[in-house]
Each structure stands twice: as structure tokens, then as C-alpha cells.
Amino acid sequence: MGHRISRRTLFRTVSGLAAAGALGPALTACAGGTGAGSAGGDLTMTWWGSDERHAAYKKALAVFRKSNPTIRIETRYSGYDGYFDKFNTQVAGGSAPDLLQMDTALVAQYARKGILAPLDSYVGKSLDLTGFSTTLLAAxxxxxxxxxxxxxxxxxxxxxxxxxxxxxxLKLPDREWTWNDLKNIAVDVHKKSGGRIHGVDDGGGSALQCFEIFAREKGQPFFSADGTKLGFTADTLTEWWEFWAGMRKDQASPPPAITSAAHNDLTKNAVVIGKALFTFDSGVYGAGGAITDVQLDFLPTPQGGFAGAREGNFVNGGVLLSATKASKRVADSVKIMDFFAQDTTAIKDMQLQRGIPPTQKARSLISAGLSETDKRNMATADYISRRVAKATDALPAPVPPPQGADRIRDLLFQSNLAVAFGRKTIKAQASEFFDQAQNILAG
Amino acid sequence: MSAITPSVPPLQKLRSLRSLPGPRRVLLHTLLIGVALVMLYPLLWMLSSSLKPDTDIFTHPGLIPDRLHPRNYAEGWSGSGNSFALYITNSLIVTIGAVTGNVISCSLAAYAFARFEFRGKRSWFALMLATLMLPMQATLIPQYTIFYNLTWINTFLPLIVPKFLATDAFFIFLMVQFIRSIPRELDQAAMMDGANPLQIYLRIILPLMRPALITTTIFTFIWTYDDFLGQLVYLQQNARFTVPLGLTLFLDKTSGSSYGAMFAMSTLALAPTLICFLVFQKRLVEGLATTGMKG
Amino acid sequence: MTSAKSDEAEGEEPAAPAAPADRRERARPRRRAVGRRGGGWWPYVFLAPWFVGLFGLTVYPMLDSLYLSFTDFDLLTPARWIGARNYTHMFSDDPVFWDSVHATLLYVVVSVPLKLALALGVAILLNRPLKGIGVYRAAFYLPSLLGGAVAMAIVWRQVFGGDGLFNDLLGWFGIKGQDWISSPDTSIYTLILLAVWQFGTPMVIFLAGLKQLPKDVYEAAAIDGAGTVTRFFRITLPLLTPIVFFNLVLQIIDGFKTFTPAYVVSNGTGGPLNSTMLYSLYLYKKGFTDLQMGYASALAWVLFLVIAGFTAVNFVAGRYWVHYDD
Incomplete structure (x- = not known):
């Protein structure tokens, strides 16, 4: 920070701008740190989410305030769009919040840049993580x-x-199913619906929900452990795209126009618009905000049908609560994290608003008040996490994705689309994918 | 003023001259209505969606709702914690501040550019235009730092004060173009009568450029009201949120969205801008009376 | 048209020789006026707020971004000087950059003339005493009121989606449609259509300009018996050239800088296959999503130079067709 300030001050002097020069003293004054939440004032906490999540957070925090009257909390919340743009601007401008809801996909990037505070020294003291599994904490x-x-x-x-x-x-397939079973039922859907409905949305470009699991079934992680390389081979990717090319050819999956329309847009998801019955996009079932009136059910991602296939599923961490390193209130922030992790009323207030609760204790606390769909979702999640825990051949939980991971996922999506639109052959696209991904990871 | 008020007869003559014969008028109306309908269809769809339950909006996308769900309006209005009325109020504060600032500061600058010779005028004018050309995304961070150091973050000041400093070069340029089409003879005559430049600005230029001022008012109002990025970055407390930020609270692709409420409030949020437009476009017509005569 | 042309020639014949003399005559008092107005501190008084804003809030951030364009800056840690590497990377090693250049040029070249023509046409239609004229104006302006709102984007995706209204319309004519938004060949045209649909801004400026036209000239023309078309090309258009010029310059600048429609309609992706990756959207993604603010600043300055070039050409060309009254 100090360096950046001196650069700015220098730049001002060089450019000799009267108005900017007047700001000089103010700048030096803040050179001490990113200035997150002064020690005396309110602790600022930010999160993204839906209306329901905002309400749940606020309800829980009201309880927290009662038992901790000395900690004044100012809450700021919004939808996901723009949330991290704003956070970046705040960090750059030196006004980051003290405590924030963090995306598991971005935590590595911010941690490595020194933006977040390490919490290890609090664990077991003011931060009680009893009941959190190691695979879960890996997130x-x-x-x-x-x-x-x-x-x-x-x-x-x-x-x-x-x-x-x-x-x-048609019957709901068994939870122990393979990619081939998926293909068969998807073809059946297309046939029985008279060609009106494709079976499953195109997963060829879906990294997180789909391809990562397929690669892990082959014993290959998405990213190498140190996050500097891709963990899977070109053969795996080629085989994967060939599977989906076959699915599109059989009309078991929709044409690329539908896939492309649904990118980042739930309202155009193939299941929502009635063009498919299976989707990899978990957003279609959002906590409390369903946009379709059909009855939903859930299945694990299919398993590899080949010899030596390993357990590909893994357990991730929902969203995270993180404190910023420059904050002078980390200890207070940790108290709030602890409150959300273990406090009975907080758990009950949050329900499923931040995903399925992490501990068995929390899950049993909320199970009574859930809807049928919620229960089904939680049961499948339970089933998968138990299977993962039991599996002896599963790879370790994925490392938090390195910087650029988002771009690589987008690249995977765009590449699959380019193949589907017939712009590129699978082979050419795969080699292009590896070139570009390496470039991104190299920074 | 009397020198520039048009005599009544020519205006009437003009009206009669311009009103169309019957069949052509019908044709014109038909054409206008047809185009207007195509133009408005998407807005009608938004209105219709604001009356549907969330589960129907995208699964039954037709214009006529199968089931009515007017509760969207109540739910959207009460929002989460803050009433939507608060966001509209905040938006109006920012917007009215911005309009006032732009009208005053840009007309002053435009007057100087259009009517005076001074050293480096062409270069200054080029620099003014140049400020239009750099995308806002590139200067956002440096600007944020300035306002942060002024401790203006979380206030409306970063959204209003720049307008009083004529940072919207668009409007300066607009007004320069308009002032240049006002005959110089008028201010020369006033100068002969002993008026100083400030008096000329107030008594001749401002009244004569009313269409430009109204245009500036309408655009500043609407653009400020609709601006997202600036408000996103500078307004952080939810109590300071404006309409565009309030609307984002309904949508979260990670944990569920209330599309009905969002459409309802989007429809409702059109009202202030629509009223602004209707009021001022009428004045735009009246502008005819003041500036109708020239030369 | 031939008659219009001969009209024009006849009309100008007597005026032409008078013009230079007139100009010379007018030059003297004007120079005097210029002397009085130019020497004083008056212009600086009027420009004072602008100067403060220019140096305090505009020039410094611009220069700062120019500096940043020569650095590697991720917003979160201090910027590092890397010389011209951002610029060389852009031109030699970044296919998405060229995708965005292609999309942006197509967008500007197609949408600006269409938008201006429609705006001028509708403004002239609406610039007459007609019953309910205010309602029509509002109807034509309403789409522009929506700006870049999220709701607008969802609506647009609906209209041009696979089962949207546009395909229904085509269906009436027996044409089988497709998903226009999500096909890489057509998606950019839906953005162009969106720009044209929101023609309210230039329309209002044209209307304001039309209001300021001297009516006596029209009367003289009407008495001469000039028809509607003749009147438009001989009187309206020439008198309106400063406004046409303004709209053209600004729409081109705006076109190059277009961000929000591309951002919201493609849900921030610029897809499918970068076909709607307008330049400013790419710049924004680089700066704020990929955290490459140094590179984004370099992109901004390249855009700046391109726009400045276009504007300069516009101003030079404008000398030949824009008529000012002063």
C-alpha cells in the first residue's frame, strides 16, 4: 500500500495539478493501511444473496448484537452481480469491509494477494469448528x-x-448410475416426447458441475495441487467432448443455441423453458426462489462406467465468511463467524440460505421446517457426501481454484460451444484450449 | 425580451400551413400507432411479467398472464428491510442535484466556448471533447481514490458535485452547438445597450437556448437515474441505495431471484422518468414560442 | 429531384454574390466585439467550474490511467512498471481483443447511421401540431427511458429468443426463425437493433433543434411553393446540420464506448463466442473480473486514440457540410 501511495503522490507532483496536489496530505494520512473499518467505528460486513438471505442474515445478526452489545455492525448487501467489482474497487481505494461473504472460487486469489486474514490462530479458541470435516475446511x-x-x-x-x-x-434413475445410463434415459426422453424435449442440457462446457467430476473419475484433478497447471490430459477432454457431441447428435442434448442462451441466465435454462428434463445447473433449484413450478428431484453426477473408475464427487464449502487482513477488527469478525458456525438460533435463522449446513448438528436442527423439495435435495447431498467419505479411491478435495480459474471455466464453456456450433473440430479446439489455459495460468 | 417574442400572426399562419388534410392525417396516425406498438411491445411484456407469479414468467412467456399475481408490487415495495420508496427518494435526490449542476455549469462553459475568444480556445475545446472519449471504466479507480480521500464515499456527493463542475462534456458540446445557432446580432445589440456578458448570458442566451436546457434536463435526469456503475461503487450502505441498486437486490443468480418483484419495481421505477419526460417535452413544444423568431 | 435542384440553383444565385460583401461588412463590428470579449477575464469566469472539474476530476484520472497502462496492476497489490508490454500483447497475442474490435466496428458502422436516420425521421414526423403528439413522443422515447436496466435485458432476450416474439412475427410470413440472441452469427445484430430501438436521445436533440429553426424561412419557402421534400432538403437539413453534426459525433463516440447493453444482454459474458464482446465490455472484464487493470487501461487508451481519430476526421469533414449561423 505504501508503495502505491508513493507512486500516486509522485505522479501528482510530476503532473503538477493544483487540485490533485491539495489531496496530498489526505493521502499520506491513509498510508498506514487499507483503512478498513477504523478501530472505533462500526464493523462493516458485506454479503451477496437473495431477499431471503438478506432477511435471514439480518435476523441472526440482531440476536448476535444482543449478546455482544459492544460490537456495532453495519451490514451491506446486494445481489452477486457487481459484488466483487465493488469489493475490488474498495480494496484498491483502501476501504474494504471488515468481514465479508467470500466465494470459494475466489478465496485463493484474494488470500494469495494478501487481502484476507488467516484465521488459524483463532481456531479452537474464539472460533469453534467442531463438526466441520477436513475436506469441507479445504474449501x-x-x-x-x-x-x-x-x-x-x-x-x-x-x-x-x-x-x-x-x-x-419414465422412472427416476437410480442414484448409482453411469454416464451411459444418463445417455440412455436422455435418448428415451427425446423419443417419448416426440422430439419436443431433449433429455439433459449440454454439459460439455460445464466445468464445475460436470467435467471436473468426470476428470476425477479418471483420477485427474481439474487443477494441479499447486494451482499452476491443468491437472487433466487432452485425451480426457477429447473423450468428454466426444461424449457430448454424441449426445447432441442423438438429440439427447439440445442444440448449442439453447446452451448458449442459458449461459449465466437461469431463466433460459433448458429445464426452465421445458426443453430438457435434466440439468447440471444447480441454480434451477435456488433456495426459496424457484422459477419453475415443476416438481424437482435430485441425483448425483453420474459415475464412470469404465474399468478403474474412481469416485469423482467431492464436497465443497457453500460460501465462506472471511475477514480482511487490513481490518483492525479481525477478532470481532471471528466472533461473528463463530456465531454463524455454531449458534443454535443463527443456524435456525439461516435455514438453507447459505447452502446445506456444514455440521450434522446444524442439519438436524433445521430439518423439521423444510419443504419436500428441500428435503429431497438435502437427502441427496447427504447421500453423496457419505459416499465420498466412504470412498477409498477418491482424489483429495480440490484445492481452491487459482487466479484465472474463472477464465478457464469460461474458456471450457466457449470451447464446447465452438465445437457444437461446428466452428472447430474437437481435436483443434482441445489443443487451443490447452494453449490458452496455460497462458492464463502463467499470468 | 420583447425583441424576441414572435408576433402572433405568422405563427398561426404556420399552423394552418402545416396541418394536414384529413386522409393524410389518418395515414400518419396509423403509421405512428403501428411503429409505437412495435416499440412498446417489450415494455408491455415487462408490465405483463410484473403481474405473473415467478414460476410463470419464463415458463408461460405469453403477453396475457394465466394467473394474476399483483402481490409482486407489494412484495417489491416493502423489499428487504428498506422500502422501495427510500430508493426512489435517494434516486431523486441524486438526480435533481445532477440536473441542477449540469444546467448551470455546462451552460456557463458553453457560453464561454461559443461566444468568446481566449487564448488556446481551440485546444481547450479539443480537451473538453477528449474527456468524452475515455471510457469511464478506466478512470473509475483513480476517481474513487480522489473521492475516498475527500471522505465522500457513501454520500451522494461523488454523484452530484462533478456535475456542478461541468464534467459532462456532452452537454457543453450540445449547448455550444445551440448557442452558435443563436444570432450574434442579439447579444451585440444588448452590448450596445451596455449589458455586461453575465447580463447577456442571463437575459439573452439562457432564454434563447431553452430547448437545449430542457434537453439537458431530460437527459441528465434519465441518465443519472439509470446509471448503475457509479452508484454501485460510491453508494455502499443499503440505506443510501438508489433505484438501480435496489433492483439488483431482487436478483441473485447464486441463491434465487424474485423476478416478479423485480419486474414490478422496474415498471414502477419508470414513473419518475416518464413524468419528467412528459412534463419537459411539453415545455420543449412551448420552446417554439420563445425561440420561434430569429435573425 | 431535378426541379428541387434547379430551385436550389435559382435560390442561391442572387444570394451568392451578396454573401462575401455581407461577410466583409459584418466582419468589422464582429472583430470589435471579439476584441472586447476576448481580452477580458469573462470567459475564465464562465469556465471556472469547468476548469476545476477538468483538472481535479478528469485530467488527473486520465493521466493516472495512462500511467497504469504501462504497468501490471491487479487492483489489489501495487502496480508494477512493465513498459509497453500491455500494448504489444494486445496487438500480437490476444485473439479476444481482435474479436472485440470486429464486434465494435460492426456495431458502430451499422447502428449509428440507422439510429440517426430513424431519429431524424421520427423527429420530423413528431414536429408538427398533431393531436396526441405528446403521447407519441413519450411512446417513442419510452424504450430509451429504460436505459440499460436488468429488466430491459431480460425482455430483450425474451423477444429475440428461440420462442420469442420476433420469431412469432417471422412465423406469420412463413419464415422459420432461430434463437437470434444465442447464435454467434446474429447476436450482434440484436444489440444493434437494441441501439436503434433506443433512438430517443438523438430524436429529442433533433426535436429541440427543429424547434429552433427560424420559421420565417419556411414561410418564404411555402409561399414560393416548395414541396415537403424540397423543403426538407433545401431548408431543414442545411439549417439542422449543426445538430446533425453533434448527433453524429456523439453517437460515434458513444457507439465505441457502448458497454451496458452488451453487458446486460449477454449477462456479462460477451458471448456467444465473443460475438457481442464490445470493446468496453472487454475492457471492463479485463479490469474488474480478470483483475488486469493495467491491461484494461492500455485498452482504454487505444480506444481513446481511435475515437479521437474518428472525431478529428468528423470535425475536418464537418467544415464542408456544417453550416453555422455565427
Missing amino acids: GTVDGKLYGVPSGIGVNQLTVNRSGLEKLG
């Missing part, structure tokens, strides 16, 4: 240090339009 752990407390267990599930399936006279 907030970067280079061996804990930078965020996971809010829940995140597992990848396929969302199924169960009523649509029943209407076609």
Missing part, C-alpha cells in the same frame, strides 16, 4: 492456512424435472 484453506469458514456443504447434483419424467412414463 477455505489456501496454501495450508484457513482464510474462510464454510457456510455449508456444497455437492454437485443434477436437478431433474420429476413430474415431466413421470408424464413420459
Whole structure:
């Protein structure tokens, strides 16, 4: 920070601008740090989420305030769009919040840049993480240090339009199923619906929900352990794209126009618009905010049908709570994290708003008040996490994704689309993918 | 003023001259209505969606709702913690501040550029235009630092004060173009009568450039009201949120969205801008009376 | 048209020789006026707020971003000087950059003329005493009121989606549609259409300009018996050239800088296959999503130079067709 300030001050002097020069003293005054939440004032806490999540957070925090009257909290919340843009601007401008909800996909990037505070020294003291499994905590752990407390267990599930399936006279597949089973039922859906409905949305470009698991079934992680390389081979990627090319050819998956329209847009998801019955996009079942009136059910991502296939599923951490390093209130922030991790009323207030709660204790606390769909979702999640825990051949939980991971996922999506639109052959696209991904990871 | 008020007869003559014969008028109306309908269809769809339950908006996208769900409006209005009325109020504060600032500061600058010779005028003018050309995203961070050091973050000041400093070069340029089409003879005559430049600005230029001022008012109002990025960055407390930020609270792709409420409030949020437009476009017509005569 | 042309020639014949003399005559008092107005401190008084804003809030951030364009700056840690590497990377090693250049040029070249023509046409239609004129104006302006709102984006994706209104319309004519938004060949045209649909801004400026036209000239023309078309090309258009010029310059600048529609309609992706990756969207993604603010600043300055070039050409060309009254 000091360096940046001196650069700015220098730049001002050189450019000799009267108005800017007047700001000089003010700048020097803040050179001490990023100035997050002064020691005396309110502790600022930010999160993103839906209306329901805002309400739940606020309700829980009201309880916290009662038992901690000395900690004044100022809350700031919004939707996900723009949340991290704003956070970046705040860090750059030196006004980051003290405590924030963090994305598991971004925690490594911010931790490595020295933006987040390590929490290890608090664990077991003011931060009680009893009941959190190591695989779960891996979601907030970067280079061996804990930078965020996971809010829940995140597992990848396929969302199924169960009523649509029943209407076609088809049965929900068994939880122990393979990619081939997926292909068969998707073809059946297309046939039985008279060609109106494709089976499953195109997963060829879906990294997190889909391809990562397929690669792990082959014993290959998405990123290498140190986060500097891709962990899978070109053969794996080629085989994967060939599978989906076959799916599109058989009309088991929709044409690329539908896939492309649904990118980042739930309202155009193939299941929502009635063009498919299976989707890899977990957003279709959002906590409390369903945008389709069909009856939903859930399945684990299919398993590899080949010899030597390993357990590919893994458990992730929902969202995280992290403190910023420059904050003078880290200890207070940790108290709030602890409150959300263990306090009975907080757990009850949050319900499923931040994913399925991370501990068995929390899960049993909330299970009574859940809807049928919520229960089904939680049951499948339970099933998957138990299977993962039992599996002896599963790879360790994925490392928090390195910087550029978002761009690589987007690249995977765009590449699959380019193949589907017939712009590139699978082979050419795969080699291009590896070139560009290496470039991104090299920075 | 009397020198520039048009005599009544020519205006009437003009009206009669311009009103169209019957069949052509019908044709014109038909054409206008047809185009207007195409233009408005997307807005009608938004209105219709604001009356549907969330589960129907995208699964039954037709214009006529199967089931009515007017509760969207109540739910959107009460929002989460803050009433939508608060966001509209905040937006109006920012917007009215910005309009006042732009009208005053830009007309002053435009007057100087259009009517005076001074050293380096062409270069200054080029520099003014140049400020239009750099994308805002590139200067956002340095500007943020300035306002942070002024401790203006979380206030409306970063959104209003720059307008009083004529940072919207668009409007300076607009007004320069308009002032240049006002005959110089008028201010020369006033100068002969002993008026100083400030008096000329107040008595001749300002009244004569009313269409430009109204245009500035309408655009500043709407653009400020709709601006997202600036408000996103500078307003951080939810109590300071404006309409565009308030609308984002309904949508979260990670944990569920309330599309119905969002459409309802988007529809409602059109009202202030629509009222502004209707009021001022009428004045735009009245502008005819003041500036109708020239030369 | 031939008659219009001969009209024009006849009309100008007597005026032409008078013009230079007139100009010379007018030059003297004007120079005097200029002397009085130019020497004083008056212009600086009027420009004072602008100067403060220019140096305090605009020039410094611009120069700062120029400096940043020569650095590696991730927003979170201090910037590091890397010389011209951002610029060389852009031109030699960044395919998405060229995608965005392609999309942006297509966008500007197609949307600006269409938008201006429509705006001028509608402004002239609406610039007459007609019953309910205010309602029409509002109807045509309403789409522009929406700006870049999220709601607007969702609506647009709906209209041009696979089962959207646009395809229904085509269906009436027996044409089988497609998903226009999500096909890489057509998506940019939906953005162009969106720009044209929101033609309210130039329309209002044209309207304001039309209001300021001297009516006596029209009367003289009407008495001469000039028809609607003749009147438009001989009187309206020439008198309106300063406003046309303004709209053209600004729409081109704006077109190059277009961000919000591309951002919201593509849900921030610029897809499919970068076909709607307008330049400013790419710049924004680089700066704020990929945290490469140094590179984004370099992109901004390249754009700046391109726009400045276009504007300069515009101003030079404008000398030949824009008529000012002063």
C-alpha cells in the first residue's frame, strides 16, 4: 500500500495539478493501511444473496448484537452481480469491509494477494469448528492456512424435472448410475416426447458441475495441487467432448443455441423453458426462489462406467465468511463467524440460505421446517457426501481454484460451444484450449 | 425580451400551413400507432411479467398472464428491510442535484466556448471533447481514490458535485452547438445597450437556448437515474441505495431471484422518468414560442 | 429531384454574390466585439467550474490511467512498471481483443447511421401540431427511458429468443426463425437493433433543434411553393446540420464506448463466442473480473486514440457540410 501511495503522490507532483496536489496530505494520512473499518467505528460486513438471505442474515445478526452489545455492525448487501467489482474497487481505494461473504472460487486469489486474514490462530479458541470435516475446511484453506469458514456443504447434483419424467412414463434413475445410463434415459426422453424435449442440457462446457467430476473419475484433478497447471490430459477432454457431441447428435442434448442462451441466465435454462428434463445447473433449484413450478428431484453426477473408475464427487464449502487482513477488527469478525458456525438460533435463522449446513448438528436442527423439495435435495447431498467419505479411491478435495480459474471455466464453456456450433473440430479446439489455459495460468 | 417574442400572426399562419388534410392525417396516425406498438411491445411484456407469479414468467412467456399475481408490487415495495420508496427518494435526490449542476455549469462553459475568444480556445475545446472519449471504466479507480480521500464515499456527493463542475462534456458540446445557432446580432445589440456578458448570458442566451436546457434536463435526469456503475461503487450502505441498486437486490443468480418483484419495481421505477419526460417535452413544444423568431 | 435542384440553383444565385460583401461588412463590428470579449477575464469566469472539474476530476484520472497502462496492476497489490508490454500483447497475442474490435466496428458502422436516420425521421414526423403528439413522443422515447436496466435485458432476450416474439412475427410470413440472441452469427445484430430501438436521445436533440429553426424561412419557402421534400432538403437539413453534426459525433463516440447493453444482454459474458464482446465490455472484464487493470487501461487508451481519430476526421469533414449561423 505504501508503495502505491508513493507512486500516486509522485505522479501528482510530476503532473503538477493544483487540485490533485491539495489531496496530498489526505493521502499520506491513509498510508498506514487499507483503512478498513477504523478501530472505533462500526464493523462493516458485506454479503451477496437473495431477499431471503438478506432477511435471514439480518435476523441472526440482531440476536448476535444482543449478546455482544459492544460490537456495532453495519451490514451491506446486494445481489452477486457487481459484488466483487465493488469489493475490488474498495480494496484498491483502501476501504474494504471488515468481514465479508467470500466465494470459494475466489478465496485463493484474494488470500494469495494478501487481502484476507488467516484465521488459524483463532481456531479452537474464539472460533469453534467442531463438526466441520477436513475436506469441507479445504474449501477455505489456501496454501495450508484457513482464510474462510464454510457456510455449508456444497455437492454437485443434477436437478431433474420429476413430474415431466413421470408424464413420459419414465422412472427416476437410480442414484448409482453411469454416464451411459444418463445417455440412455436422455435418448428415451427425446423419443417419448416426440422430439419436443431433449433429455439433459449440454454439459460439455460445464466445468464445475460436470467435467471436473468426470476428470476425477479418471483420477485427474481439474487443477494441479499447486494451482499452476491443468491437472487433466487432452485425451480426457477429447473423450468428454466426444461424449457430448454424441449426445447432441442423438438429440439427447439440445442444440448449442439453447446452451448458449442459458449461459449465466437461469431463466433460459433448458429445464426452465421445458426443453430438457435434466440439468447440471444447480441454480434451477435456488433456495426459496424457484422459477419453475415443476416438481424437482435430485441425483448425483453420474459415475464412470469404465474399468478403474474412481469416485469423482467431492464436497465443497457453500460460501465462506472471511475477514480482511487490513481490518483492525479481525477478532470481532471471528466472533461473528463463530456465531454463524455454531449458534443454535443463527443456524435456525439461516435455514438453507447459505447452502446445506456444514455440521450434522446444524442439519438436524433445521430439518423439521423444510419443504419436500428441500428435503429431497438435502437427502441427496447427504447421500453423496457419505459416499465420498466412504470412498477409498477418491482424489483429495480440490484445492481452491487459482487466479484465472474463472477464465478457464469460461474458456471450457466457449470451447464446447465452438465445437457444437461446428466452428472447430474437437481435436483443434482441445489443443487451443490447452494453449490458452496455460497462458492464463502463467499470468 | 420583447425583441424576441414572435408576433402572433405568422405563427398561426404556420399552423394552418402545416396541418394536414384529413386522409393524410389518418395515414400518419396509423403509421405512428403501428411503429409505437412495435416499440412498446417489450415494455408491455415487462408490465405483463410484473403481474405473473415467478414460476410463470419464463415458463408461460405469453403477453396475457394465466394467473394474476399483483402481490409482486407489494412484495417489491416493502423489499428487504428498506422500502422501495427510500430508493426512489435517494434516486431523486441524486438526480435533481445532477440536473441542477449540469444546467448551470455546462451552460456557463458553453457560453464561454461559443461566444468568446481566449487564448488556446481551440485546444481547450479539443480537451473538453477528449474527456468524452475515455471510457469511464478506466478512470473509475483513480476517481474513487480522489473521492475516498475527500471522505465522500457513501454520500451522494461523488454523484452530484462533478456535475456542478461541468464534467459532462456532452452537454457543453450540445449547448455550444445551440448557442452558435443563436444570432450574434442579439447579444451585440444588448452590448450596445451596455449589458455586461453575465447580463447577456442571463437575459439573452439562457432564454434563447431553452430547448437545449430542457434537453439537458431530460437527459441528465434519465441518465443519472439509470446509471448503475457509479452508484454501485460510491453508494455502499443499503440505506443510501438508489433505484438501480435496489433492483439488483431482487436478483441473485447464486441463491434465487424474485423476478416478479423485480419486474414490478422496474415498471414502477419508470414513473419518475416518464413524468419528467412528459412534463419537459411539453415545455420543449412551448420552446417554439420563445425561440420561434430569429435573425 | 431535378426541379428541387434547379430551385436550389435559382435560390442561391442572387444570394451568392451578396454573401462575401455581407461577410466583409459584418466582419468589422464582429472583430470589435471579439476584441472586447476576448481580452477580458469573462470567459475564465464562465469556465471556472469547468476548469476545476477538468483538472481535479478528469485530467488527473486520465493521466493516472495512462500511467497504469504501462504497468501490471491487479487492483489489489501495487502496480508494477512493465513498459509497453500491455500494448504489444494486445496487438500480437490476444485473439479476444481482435474479436472485440470486429464486434465494435460492426456495431458502430451499422447502428449509428440507422439510429440517426430513424431519429431524424421520427423527429420530423413528431414536429408538427398533431393531436396526441405528446403521447407519441413519450411512446417513442419510452424504450430509451429504460436505459440499460436488468429488466430491459431480460425482455430483450425474451423477444429475440428461440420462442420469442420476433420469431412469432417471422412465423406469420412463413419464415422459420432461430434463437437470434444465442447464435454467434446474429447476436450482434440484436444489440444493434437494441441501439436503434433506443433512438430517443438523438430524436429529442433533433426535436429541440427543429424547434429552433427560424420559421420565417419556411414561410418564404411555402409561399414560393416548395414541396415537403424540397423543403426538407433545401431548408431543414442545411439549417439542422449543426445538430446533425453533434448527433453524429456523439453517437460515434458513444457507439465505441457502448458497454451496458452488451453487458446486460449477454449477462456479462460477451458471448456467444465473443460475438457481442464490445470493446468496453472487454475492457471492463479485463479490469474488474480478470483483475488486469493495467491491461484494461492500455485498452482504454487505444480506444481513446481511435475515437479521437474518428472525431478529428468528423470535425475536418464537418467544415464542408456544417453550416453555422455565427
